[in-house]
Amino acid sequence: MIKINSLTKNYTTYIKEPGLKGSFKSLFIRRKKIKEALKSVSLEISQGEIVGLIGANGAGKTTLIKILAGIVFPSSGEVSVMGFNPWERNNQYRKCMSLIMGQKAQVWWDLPALDTFLLLKEIYEIDEKLYKENLEFLSETLMIKDQLKTQVRKLSLGERMKIELMASLLHRPKVIFLDEPTIGLDISAQKAVREFIKSYQSEFKPITILTSHYMEDIKELCPRIVIMKEGGFVYDGPLSNIQKMMGDEKCLTVTTKDSTFKLTIPRLELARKTSEIFQNHDVIDLNIHDPSIENIIESIMKYGLHST
């Protein structure tokens, strides 16, 4: 179980004026800027749940994950993951947790994956039988068996991601943090990684937090989502509720002689707005449909839940 209570994280950064003058000035005077990456957020996640963390760049998703993984200290608040305080970095906690960052390699590039796995087997004190079992299961499911003896740096991006996944799951963690695991991958590699996460989740039932900018990842994997905006949570609930919540809105795609534009309007104003559009524009085509999940989430990320 994960329990987060009033968690806040502030980063201190320094502002440097552009240009040569700014560079000289910054040698003597530095202007401090405090960035609130997390603003008193609270959350509970049960064992076996998979939660999608969505938000624009800089919304605080990765910061939250780094705090939960014990990499970064929070400014205030309380966190308990499986009864552990993550940033105490208790070895027992680290043995039951895993973090996979799509944008940052954690395996050693100059070594073949199998060498890294052997090292991890010793670091995590994985039993020989379990190690063999896991290696077999992971390499089969990820279809990467033939690449295990090749230096990691010589693998393709998709293959490297699969190796990262394997390395992080060898010790069969009970808590998994996946930070953009499909970033930069082609469509078939994305699909393979998604399928793998799905089968791993149903087989071992870990707590999983997933961040991704690809809605396909979220739609396929996460029954529950948390939408973040500027360090806070603006929505926490089932993905299926999102469309229901926005049920009183309709989307219009209007094509005129000169352009195509999209509008989201309340259902009750549909007739009036449509007639206005026909009066004011030279309409060639008009399409009325329900807003897609992507559109709704994009709108929530931009304007928040109540002002969409």
Next chain:
Amino acid sequence: MKWWAFVIASEMRKILAFRFDFWVTFIGQSFIQIIISISLWKSIFESRESQEMMGYSLESIVLYYLIVPVGSKMLTGENIGFLSREIYDGSFNRYLLYPISFFQYKTLTYLTYSCFYGLQLVFIFLSYHILSGGIQTEQLINLLAGFVFFFMASVTYSQLALGIELISLWADNIWSLMVMTRFLCFFFGGAYIPVDFFPQFMKDILVFTPFPYLINLPIKVTMGSARMEDLFSGTIALLVWTILFHLGARLLWKKGQHHYSGVGI
């Protein structure tokens, strides 16, 4: 096999992963050093028309400057910036995720590199003596003792380097600080000029610093010119400085980890 043995084995595999670089470093550099050292000091001695310089004969000064480059590499182990670079680019995250002490891990990787350069030291020492007419048992014992002292000095220097590199938790780029530390250790350690060439007042001061025990003493042990009391006082000094540097690094880590944001390239 324990995890630490695997770490050593993995680091060795990394060193051996690039075979061209391995052979250039191991054989190429060794012979270049032997040729430069012999020809340079031979011509200096010939121009002075003297058999001795500050107590050093031509053979002993050649051997001294043969040991210096590889001994220095053994002392400084893994490349400069081994930790600050990882803090800068965020790959340091992995050590915080693994259920092991990152201090132990980094010290081990550092010392693995030291041992690799130690093998090069053995190779150069043996090559030089074999080329000069043969090697005796006493010289082999000196070589073994020198290896042990260089290794002890590497442990001390690794803790100093850890502390210095951890400063990058506050300042993004500490390259010049690391270079300065290395220069001070090399200069006052006798890598550029043997400590015996320094004025007496300086030698008296240096006794209370870690510097002469890092390079000068291990070289003297390897050459067989160290006295028994030097070995004893050197061992104690290295032990004390190792503990002090380690405690300093731990303190820096305790304070600095609150500044770590895990971001990078």
